[in-house]
Amino acid sequence: MPRIVPPAIAIVDLMLCDACGLCLPLCPPAAIRLRREGLFVDADVCTGCRKCIDPCPVGALHMIPNESLGIPLLVSTIEA
Amino acid sequence: MTTVRCDLLVVGGGPGGLVAAREAAGAKPSLEVLLIERDRAIGAPVRCGEGVGSAGVGEFIDPTNAPWVARRITRVIFWAPDGTEVRVAEGDVGFVLDRTRFEPALAAQAGTAGAEIRVGTEATALRRDGDRWMVATRGPWGDVDVSARVVIAADGVEGMVGRWAGLDTRVPSRDMESCAQYLVTGIDFDPDAIYLHFGDTIAPGGYAWLFPKGVGVANVGLGIVALKGDKRPARAYLDDYIGAKFPRATKAGYTVGGVIVHTTIKRTVTDGLLVCGDAAHMVNPLSGGGIVNAMKAGRLAARTAADAIEAGDTSAARLQRYHDAWMAMLGDDHLRFYRLKEALGKFDDGFYNDLARTVNRIPQEKRSLRRIFGAALIHHPTLLPVVAKYFL
Numbered sequence: 227m228p229r230i231v232p233p234a235i236a237i238v239d240l241m242l243c244d245a246c247g248l249c250l251p252l253c254p255p256a257a258i259r260l261r262r263e264g265l266f267v268d269a270d271v272c273t274g275c276r277k278c279i280d281p282c283p284v285g286a287l288h289m290i291p292n293e294s295l296g297i298p299l300l301v302s303t304i305e306a
Numbered sequence: 307m308t309t310v311r312c313d314l315l316v317v318g319g320g321p322g323g324l325v326a327a328r329e330a331a332g333a334k335p336s337l338e339v340l341l342i343e344r345d346r347a348i349g350a351p352v353r354c355g356e357g358v359g360s361a362g363v364g365e366f367i368d369p370t371n372a373p374w375v376a377r378r379i380t381r382v383i384f385w386a387p388d389g390t391e392v393r394v395a396e397g398d399v400g401f402v403l404d405r406t407r408f409e410p411a412l413a414a415q416a417g418t419a420g421a422e423i424r425v426g427t428e429a430t431a432l433r434r435d436g437d438r439w440m441v442a443t444r445g446p447w448g449d450v451d452v453s454a455r456v457v458i459a460a461d462g463v464e465g466m467v468g469r470w471a472g473l474d475t476r477v478p479s480r481d482m483e484s485c486a487q488y489l490v491t492g493i494d495f496d497p498d499a500i501y502l503h504f505g506d507t508i509a510p511g512g513y514a515w516l517f518p519k520g521v522g523v524a525n526v527g528l529g530i531v532a533l534k535g536d537k538r539p540a541r542a543y544l545d546d547y548i549g550a551k552f553p554r555a556t557k558a559g560y561t562v563g564g565v566i567v568h569t570t571i572k573r574t575v576t577d578g579l580l581v582c583g584d585a586a587h588m589v590n591p592l593s594g595g596g597i598v599n600a601m602k603a604g605r606l607a608a609r610t611a612a613d614a615i616e617a618g619d620t621s622a623a624r625l626q627r628y629h630d631a632w633m634a635m636l637g638d639d640h641l642r643f644y645r646l647k648e649a650l651g652k653f654d655d656g657f658y659n660d661l662a663r664t665v666n667r668i669p670q671e672k673r674s675l676r677r678i679f680g681a682a683l684i685h686h687p688t689l690l691p692v693v694a695k696y697f698l
Binding site for chain 2: 244246247248249250251252253254256260261262277280281282283284285
């Protein structure tokens with residue numbers, strides 16, 4: 227099924243995340259997964275709605291431009 | 307892939323799940339009951355203020371000399387936004403629990419009743435398999451498929467089992483309290499009292515609490531509704547609060563989490579599956595308390611499930627009895643509490659400061675809820691529509 231690619235999506239800062247799971251029921255498409263290893267956002271499912279961002283009690287969720295998940299960011303990270 | 311078969315699978319080893327496992331195994335000894343818990347230990351990590359009413363918890367487990375009682379509480383102290391102190395209750399108010407001991411005590415009872423408990427084991431998916439559920443689990447014994455006739459989803463705020471089964475357990479942002487709490491030592495307070503502090507700058511949409519765990523040791527936390535705040539996370543509000551209120555406090559630990567201050571989800575059952583406790587939004591939306599509610603729901607769910615399994619009919623139509631019984635017991639009350647919460651949230655700090663002074667004019671020994679209500683209505687007629695909403 228075709229999916230509109232959102233301009234920005236949520237990512238988790240695992241240094242801050244306490245894996246409390248508060249964000250899971252807030253996420254309309256169930257893009258957030260909680261496993262024993264920690265929390266992650268499925269980039270292919272996130273719609274960029276931001277509903278998880280402000281309620282995070284430790285500010286561990288951020289929006290990141292979608293294109294920066296691609297090769298250019300990885301390259302620039304390596305170069306830096 | 308290993309497959310395990312059981313009659314009843316309980317997902318989640320909190321108060322709701324443990325009571326469900328205990329009641330189901332106890333009701334029908336022939337019933338095979340398995341409970342799985344994601345965390346490595348039942349009862350830890352604690353994500354909770356740990357306060358409960360005494361009557362409610364005693365219905366399930368005897369608190370006499372119990373090691374899981376951290377502190378007996380005989381007083382409730384409200385702080386108005388400007389710090390005005392109002393003492394309202396004297397008597398047997400409740401307990402502050404030690405949940406690292408409370409849940410293991412319930413787990414021991416579940417085990418004695420015949421339930422099997424597997425810790426460190428998480429549910430990762432589920433699918434319908436004829437008239438059973440096949441639940442994929444992952445844990446220290448590897449990947450195990452559990453085939454169960456009935457599933458009780460007691461998987462908490464973060465629970466996804468109900469959603470995987472097609473139930474709507476999503477939460478609107480305005481009904482999510484973002485909470486942070488420190489275990490604080492080295493502060494002065496009345497160790498027999500719980501403190502509740504309200505105020506739009508302290509905890510917008512929620513309140514701050516101090517629940518004693520001993521003399522000079524307390525859970526100090528707060529909950530906010532992020533939509534009503536200034537975009538700072540709950541922990542930043544709490545750091546500010548403790549810095550201002552208890553500048554000499556030592557923070558000996560912290561926890562964060564969500565409390566769903568909503569009303570019970572519209573459908574708590576589907577074929578072969580019941581959702582209970584926080585996962586079904588069974589928290590009191592006014593207080594944010596959910597421990598006893600989860601246990602009550604767990605007991606109802608277990609009895610309904612055990613009867614349904616014995617009768618050979620685990621359809622949603624049969625399990626609906628659980629939903630109806632819950633709504634009659636507490637669910638309908640929560641609808642009223644929710645309306646009351648909404649209405650009370652419309653008043654500003656100045657109103658609550660005035661209200662505190664009104665209540666303080668009543669002698670403390672005469673400060674019954676009825677009198678407070680009466681005095682409040684006479685002095686603050688703007689409360690009338692709120693009261694009307696509560697009773698309608």
